[in-house]
Structures are given as C-alpha cells and as structure tokens.
Amino acid sequence: LAAIEVNVSSVAAGQSITAKWRGKPVFIRQRTPEEVEAAKQVPLADLKDPVARNENLASDADATDANRTAKGKEQWLVMVGVCTHLGCIPLGQSGPFNGWFCPCHGSAYDTAGRIRQGPAPQNMAIPPFEFISDTTVRIG
Numbered sequence: 001l002a003a004i005e006v007n008v009s010s011v012a013a014g015q016s017i018t019a020k021w022r023g024k025p026v027f028i029r030q031r032t033p034e035e036v037e038a039a040k041q042v043p044l045a046d047l048k049d050p051v052a053r054n055e056n057l058a059s060d061a062d063a064t065d066a067n068r069t070a071k072g073k074e075q076w077l078v079m080v081g082v083c084t085h086l087g088c089i090p091l092g093q094s095g096p097f098n099g100w101f102c103p104c105h106g107s108a109y110d111t112a113g114r115i116r117q118g119p120a121p122q123n124m125a126i127p128p129f130e131f132i133s134d135t136t137v138r139i140g
C-alpha cells in the first residue's frame, strides 16, 4: 500500500496532527522538552509492555523513549493512534500519564505512547516512517 508524505512544518512543540494511513489515524506530535524528559525518566521495569513496537527497529528492541522515535528527531512521536485493547482512538494529552487516554475502557498511555495502565496489552504501534526533510515525514 502507498506511503504518504506529511508536511509537519506547522506543528509546533506541544501540537499534534493526525494523518490517515492505511485507513488508520497516525498521530504526529511534536513533543515538548518536558514530555520527552518525562518519558526518558521512566524505568524500563515500570513498563507493562517492554518492547518498542517500532517497525523501524528489531522486534525485540526495548521500549526506551529513544526507541519509540527516530534518531535525531526524538521530539517527534509518529504513532498509530489506535488503542491496543479493542481499537478505540485514544484522546491526546490526557490521562494520568499526561500522554493518551482511551475512554473506552480506561487505558492510559504515557508521553511516548507506551501503555502504563488499563487493559491494553501493548504500546501503541510505531509505523514505518522517516523524515525525508526537516519538515516532511514519509509514513509507510
């Protein structure tokens, strides 16, 4: 299926846009330095799902904050915006971990989109993506 290219030049720190790829929403968020720092501070042992779920990395890569992002572009989170429980679309910048919160059954994700609380079993998926320029992301 076709890749998409998304211009993110209008997305400031603390803002997000939602693209559509393969019929699914993809959240593209430029995280604030505070959000990145909060995600980095989380010990891996605290994570419910210890695996990065990043299609750009090996399937057993750790779910560190860096492994949820692209090298050199760590402030950007590019993530399939589908709850890994039963597929609802989580709300951004809400919930107890200040990341995403799924109102369907209460799954809470952190600022790296990692599952921290509730019934969802996995971190939200990172699709294949790359920055092809400073302001353009190709997904797929």
Ligand code: FES
Residues within 6 Å of the ligand: 083, 084, 085, 086, 087, 088, 102, 103, 104, 105, 106, 107, 118, 119, 120
């Ligand atoms: Fe998100 Fe159930 S679908 S918590």
